[in-house]
Each structure stands twice: as structure tokens, then as C-alpha cells.
Amino acid sequence: MAAPGSTPSPTTAATSGPALLQRIASGDQSAVPEFMKRYSALVWSLARRLTANDPDAEDAVHEIFIDLWKSAPRFDPSVASEVTFVAMIARRRLIDRRRRLGRIPRMEAVRDDDAARAANGSAGDAAVPVALETGEEAQRAIAELKNLSLDQQKVLRLSIFHGLSHEKIASALKMPLGTVKTHARRGLLRLRESLEAFRANAGKGDPAL
Amino acid sequence: MSRFASENDRVTSLLADAASGGLDARSANELATLLGPDAAAKEIEAAELAAAALDLALIEEAGSVGSLEAMPAGLAASVAGEAMKYVGASANTESLRLARREDDVRLPAIAAERAPATVGRGTGGSMAWAGWLAAAAAIVLAASAWLPRMSTVAPGSGGGGGVGAMAQRSEVAESAAAKDFADSTSQDADNGAPPMAAKVAAKSDARLRDVAPAAAPAAPAAAFALAPPAAAIDELKSKPGTIEIAWKPLPDETCKEKCSGRIVWNNELQRGYMTFRGLAVNDPAKFQYQLWVFDSAQKHPIDGGVFDISAARAGVDGEVIVPVVAKIRVDSPQAFAVTIEKPGGVVVSDQTRIATLAPVTKG
Numbered sequence: 001m002a003a004p005g006s007t008p009s010p011t012t013a014a015t016s017g018p019a020l021l022q023r024i025a026s027g028d029q030s031a032v033p034e035f036m037k038r039y040s041a042l043v044w045s046l047a048r049r050l051t052a053n054d055p056d057a058e059d060a061v062h063e064i065f066i067d068l069w070k071s072a073p074r075f076d077p078s079v080a081s082e083v084t085f086v087a088m089i090a091r092r093r094l095i096d097r098r099r100r101l102g103r104i105p106r107m108e109a110v111r112d113d114d115a116a117r118a119a120n121g122s123a124g125d126a127a128v129p130v131a132l133e134t135g136e137e138a139q140r141a142i143a144e145l146k147n148l149s150l151d152q153q154k155v156l157r158l159s160i161f162h163g164l165s166h167e168k169i170a171s172a173l174k175m176p177l178g179t180v181k182t183h184a185r186r187g188l189l190r191l192r193e194s195l196e197a198f199r200a201n202a203g204k205g206d207p208a209l
Numbered sequence: 210m211s212r213f214a215s216e217n218d219r220v221t222s223l224l225a226d227a228a229s230g231g232l233d234a235r236s237a238n239e240l241a242t243l244l245g246p247d248a249a250a251k252e253i254e255a256a257e258l259a260a261a262a263l264d265l266a267l268i269e270e271a272g273s274v275g276s277l278e279a280m281p282a283g284l285a286a287s288v289a290g291e292a293m294k295y296v297g298a299s300a301n302t303e304s305l306r307l308a309r310r311e312d313d314v315r316l317p318a319i320a321a322e323r324a325p326a327t328v329g330r331g332t333g334g335s336m337a338w339a340g341w342l343a344a345a346a347a348i349v350l351a352a353s354a355w356l357p358r359m360s361t362v363a364p365g366s367g368g369g370g371g372v373g374a375m376a377q378r379s380e381v382a383e384s385a386a387a388k389d390f391a392d393s394t395s396q397d398a399d400n401g402a403p404p405m406a407a408k409v410a411a412k413s414d415a416r417l418r419d420v421a422p423a424a425a426p427a428a429p430a431a432a433f434a435l436a437p438p439a440a441a442i443d444e445l446k447s448k449p450g451t452i453e454i455a456w457k458p459l460p461d462e463t464c465k466e467k468c469s470g471r472i473v474w475n476n477e478l479q480r481g482y483m484t485f486r487g488l489a490v491n492d493p494a495k496f497q498y499q500l501w502v503f504d505s506a507q508k509h510p511i512d513g514g515v516f517d518i519s520a521a522r523a524g525v526d527g528e529v530i531v532p533v534v535a536k537i538r539v540d541s542p543q544a545f546a547v548t549i550e551k552p553g554g555v556v557v558s559d560q561t562r563i564a565t566l567a568p569v570t571k572g
Contacts, residue, residue, distance in 0.1 A: 018441035026441075026480040026532045029297035036289050044280035046264070058284055065288045069295035073514075073534055080258050088254075088261035095231040134265040141259070142266035159229040160260050161267040166230075185218070185225040192259035 019082045025072035039086050046087065050094040050163045056101075064093045079199070081135040098163070136202070137195055144194040148187050151175070155183035156191075220244065220252070227253045228260035297479055439530065442473050442482045451475040454545070454567040456485070463489040463498075463549060464564045472545050472567045474533065481533035483547075485518060488529070488564060491549075493517050498547050498564065499554045500533060506540040513545070515554035544568040 020038065023031035043064050047057040067089050075085050145153055154173060158164045166184060170177040223240045226232055232240065232253075241249045268277065280288075445451055453473045458466045468488045474481035483500065491497060500513030514534035549562035 018444070022441065022532065023480075024296050025534060026482070027297040027534070028478060028480055029293065032289055032292045032296055036285055036292075040280040040285050040288070041277040042268075044284070045268070045277040048278065061280070061284060061288060062291065065292065066295065069292055072296075073532070080262075083265060084258055084261050087265050088257050091261055091264060092257060095229075099231045099233070134269045137262040138265035138269055141262040142270055145263065145266065156263065157267060160263050163229075166226075181222055181225070184229065185221045188225045188228055188256060188259055188263075189221050191263055192255055195259055195262055196255070 019075065019077055021068075021072045021075040021082055021085065022077075024069065025075065039083070042083070042086065043090050046090045047094060049161075050091070050098065056097075060094055060097055063097065064090045067093055081137050083133065083135050084137050095163075137198070140195055140198045141191060144191050145187075148190065149183075151179075152183045152187040155180055156187045159184050224252055224256040228256035439528075441532075442484070442530065445473055445475055445478070445480055445482065448475050448478060450477050452542075452569060454569055456547075456565040456567050458487075459563055459565055461549065461562050461564050463491070463562075468565055470528070470565075472533070474539070474542060474545075476539060476542070479535065479538060481535075483516075483531045483533060483545075485529045485531070486527055488518050488547075490518050490520055493552055495552070496549050497552055497554060499550045499558065500531075501546045501548060501558065502533075502535055502539050502542050503544040503546070504539050504541055505543050507537075510546070510558075511539055512536045512554070512556070515550070542569050 018026075020031045020035045024035060043061055044057070047060040047064065048054070051057040051060050068086065071089055075082065080088070145156065148156070151173075155169055155175075158169045158172065159166070164172070166177060166180045169175070169184075170180045173180070220240065220243055223232065223236055223243075226236065227240070237249075240253070243249070244252060446453060451473060452475075453471055455471045456469060458464045458468045460466050464487070468485060470483065470485040470488070472481060472483045488498070497515045497517055499515045501510035502513045503510050512535070514532075514536075516531045518529055545567040547564045547566075548558050548560065549564060550558060
């Protein structure tokens with residue numbers, strides 16, 4: 001555990017050998033600590049961002065990792081990088097959870113947990129930034145995002161990163177709901193096509209990317 | 210706007226919804242109706258991956274402002290401890306069965322994969338699986354040199370007769386999962402569970418398992434994802450205690466006594482990989498391959514997992530690599546066998562079709 005204020009070593013992708021998920025799929029328990037080290041911050045941060053409070057986020061984290069352990073045999077490095085797969089599983093669980101529980105994402109509510117933590121002087125390692133190797137797919141995604149119109153970018157950022165519903169985005173941007181949906185649809189479609197073209201051309205060979 | 214264009218817009222709209230806010234049962238049903246369950250699941254996952262990549266990109270773009278937070282140590286320890294229920298030798302079917310109940314029913318295929326009694330059962334004698342090896346021994350030359358305990362078991366006895374009570378991958382489990390899916394995804398539980406919605410949920414996870422999504426339809430049940438690279442096998446072979454056995458080809462039409470390859474297994478690590486050349490490409494909707502491990506410490510064969518062979522999965526040299534996922538710990542493997550089973554595999558094989566065998570020779 002890093003001391004507050006210090007920056008832990010950034011997670012780094014393995015440069016060779018089977019992906020952690022593939023080792024986990026084959027029953028290699030020694031891969032679990034490394035997997036936690038590499039992805040726990042990502043999963044926790046996504047959970048905090050897309051849940052209403054910390055207890056919710058903790059519950060969600062448990063659900064996400066159980067899904068990851070059980071989904072490990074289905075990871076296909078030719079379809080997506082490991083980090084993207086992890087993020088997808090996490091987002092899927094969080095979106096499903098939100099639909100089940102009807103909770104709004106934290107970004108729309110007062111961050112009571114942060115305020116309480118600050119008041120108690122117990123920021124601990126929650127305040128320590130952790131770097132993440134997001135991989136080439138993310139690089140491609142951000143490049144493609146910048147090719148979209150400003151309105152499309154705004155809609156996608158609010159929808160994907162902040163987890164806002166289309167209705168709330170329409171209200172926030174003072175944009176017709178139909179326009180918001182069109183921006184989200186076309187933006188995501190372009191993004192997906194760009195990533196699939198990237199994968200097809202890249203011929204992913206390193207399962208750890 | 211043409212009907213086609215209108216439907217196309219509707220599909221992309223639904224997919225964008227799926228990736229950002231999820232679909233309710235009605236929308237999932239609509240998407241499955243427009244595309245078919247397999248294609249709908251595949252498309253949803255592609256959209257989800259795109260959204261995930263974008264999310265990662267936005268995290269990185271946010272820099273220090275949107276940087277990640279370290280998970281609280283207590284939470285991380287709890288999660289890591291829980292992992293042992295699902296990963297490796299300590300994983301047990303009871304934990305998986307209990308977890309399945311709580312599971313989001315996007316994963317009914319996993320529920321089926323984790324069907325109880327992952328050890329094949331027979332009602333025969335103390336070594337119920339010996340009948341398997343006896344039947345194969347009659348075909349494979351020089352079998353007596355390697356078949357364990359065959360001298361006490363007559364061909365066709367033991368497990369052969371007992372597997373009449375074959376446990377099926379439960380459609381009841383899938384029905385329950387389908388209902389749970391509707392309850393979990395629909396705000397209005399009174400609408401019930403449209404069957405299409407459940408199929409989409411099942412297929413959504415079949416997509417990632419499918420080795421060559423463009424080449425083969427999504428399997429209705431568990432199948433391995435793309436095999437690890439050959440480097441993983443070399444790495445395993447470098448570990449002490451790793452055994453490597455060549456497959457013995459059998460006359461079944463999937464092998465025609467010509468298929469080849471090997472199985473590499475390490476008992477201590479409980480890890481292994483299979484390689485195949487010449488094993489027929491299968492249509493997962495019609496049949497799948499299933500690995501069985503014959504362990505002298507077990508009365509019945511251990512389920513080593515269901516897998517598919519597709520042309521796209523083969524490497525440039527035509528070799529297909531498949532990881533072994535034994536459902537329980539393997540202590541003393543005597544032989545490995547690959548059978549042909551219905552989609553999703555079985556809990557108890559009727560042994561009517563065996564593609565290949567790999568006996569463990571005592572050196």
C-alpha cells in the first residue's frame with residue numbers, strides 16, 4: 001500500500017506470455033494477485049463512478065470480479081485486449097446493476113463519500129492516483145472521438161464516461177432527445193467500426209495487450 | 210426513409226442503448242427479433258467493447274483529474290480471497306453453484322457449464338470409466354501396455370451400462386435463468402420474460418467464447434475462447450512435473466485415425482493445454498468436443514471442458530490450441546479422452562463417439 005501522496009508504480013502490461021485471464025482460465029491461482037494489482041484500481045474507479053455510493057461500489061466490485069473469474073475462459077485476445085475486456089465486464093455489471101437497483105450514478109449526486117473521507121482525514125489510498133496502461137484500442141478510440149463533431153463528443157462523454165441517460169444529457173445540453181440519441185448512435189457506431197478495422201489490420205498477436 | 214434504413218437506424222439505436230445504459234427486456238427482445246438472437250448478442254458485445262475502449266480512452270485523457278483510485282486494501286483482500294473459489298484447484302462446484310444463483314442471468318451459459326456433478330457418472334463398478342478405455346483399447350493398437358487396471362474390467366462393463374441415466378445440461382436451469390434475466394433487466398417485472406431476451410443474454414456471453422465469431426454461429430453453451438498462444442505451452446512444459454502425451458487417433462469421422470496433437474498437463478499447477486491437427490471443424494450448434502480426464506483417484510472421469518474446432522482458430526500451421534479447464538482437481542491422471550457431445554457438453558457421456566485418446570504412460 002502506497003503512502004498518501006505518493007504515486008505507486010504504474011501497472012504495466014506484460015510484454016510476453018499468456019494473458020493473465022488465460023492463466024486464470026487454466027486455473028493458475030498465482031495469476032490472481034497480479035491480476036488484482038493490474039486491474040483493481042480500474043474496476044474500483046469504474047464502480048465508484050457508476051454507483052451511488054461506496055457501499056454500492058464495494059458490492060459491485062465483488063460482482064464484477066466474480067464475473068471476471070468465471071468469464072476468464074471466454075477471453076479472446078483476437079477480439080479485444082485484456083484491459084478492454086475487463087472494462088467491458090465491469091461496465092456491463094455496473095449498467096445491469098444500475099438497471100436492477102434503479103440507482104443514479106455518483107456524478108449526479110453529492111459526493112458524500114469523498115466529503116466524509118476528507119472530513120475524517122482518512123483519504124488513505126483512495127486519494128492516490130494509479131496509472132493504467134490502456135492499450136492501443138483506447139488510443140484508437142480517443143483518436144476517433146476527436147474525428148466526431150463536438151456535439152457527438154459531448155454526448156458520448158456524458159453517456160459513456162459519466163453514465164448519464166439520454167434524457168439527462170438532453171436536459172444538460174439543452175438538446176432535443178432525438179438529437180442526443182442520434183449523436184450517441186452514430187458516434188458509437190463510428191467508434192466501433194474504427195476499432196474493428198484496427199483489430200483486423202493489427203492482427204492482434206500479443207494476448208497481454 | 211426505407212423500412213430497411215429505418216430498421217437499421219433502430220438497430221444501431223438499440224445497440225448504443227445497450228452499450229451505455231443497458232436494454233430492458235422489451236428492447237432486448239426487439240433487437241433479437243430484428244437480428245436473430247445470435248447476431249444480436251454478437252452485436253451487443255461489439256458495442257460494449259467499443260464503449261469500454263472509449264471509457265478507457267477518456268480515463269487516460271482525463272489525466273490526473275480522472276485518474277484511477279487504488280482499491281481499498283480490505284476490499285482488495287476480500288476480492289482476492291473470493292477468487293480462490295473460482296480459480297484453480299480450490300475451486301469447487303458447490304461454490305460455483307451457489308454463485309450461479311446470485312449471478313446476473315446474462316450468464317446462463319455459465320450456469321449450464323457449471324452443471325452439478327462435473328464428474329461423469331456411471332452405475333457400474335468401482336472404476337466406472339474403465340469401460341471407456343476398454344472400448345478404445347479394442348481399437349487402438351498396443352493398448353495393453355498403458356491401460357490401467359484393465360485386467361479386472363471386462364470390455365463394455367462398468368461405466369458403459371450405467372450411463373443410461375444421462376444427466377442433461379438442464380433446460381430447467383436455462384428457463385430459470387431466462388426468467389431471472391427478465392426480472393433483472395425489466396423495470397416492469399409483470400411483463401415476464403420474453404424468450405428472445407433470454408437468448409440474447411445467453412448469446413452475449415457466447416460471443417466472447419466463440420473462437421471465430423465471424424466463422425461460426427455462437428454456441429448455445431460453453432465453448433472455449435481463442436486458445437492461448439503456443440508460448441503458454443512452452444512455458445508450461447518448462448515447469449517441473451509437466452507431462453506431455455500424444456493423442457492416439459481413433460476411427461470416428463471427426464478424426465478418421467488421422468488426427469494428431471498432444472496434451473500437456475501439470476498436476477501441481479492444475480494447468481494444461483491440448484493441441485490438435487486434423488480434428489474436424491465442428492458446428493457448435495450441432496455438436497461439441499468434450500475432454501475427459503481419467504484419474505485413478507476418482508471413480509468417474511473428470512470433465513475437462515467443452516471446446517470447438519474452427520478453421521479460424523487454427524494457427525498458420527493448422528494447429529489448434531485449447532486450454533484444459535478441469536472442473537475438479539486432477540490428482541493422478543491415467544488417460545485423457547476427447548468425445549463428441551451435444552452442444553454444451555454433458556455431465557455423463559454415453560461414450561458413443563470418442564475422437565481421440567491420450568494414455569499416460571509410466572516411464
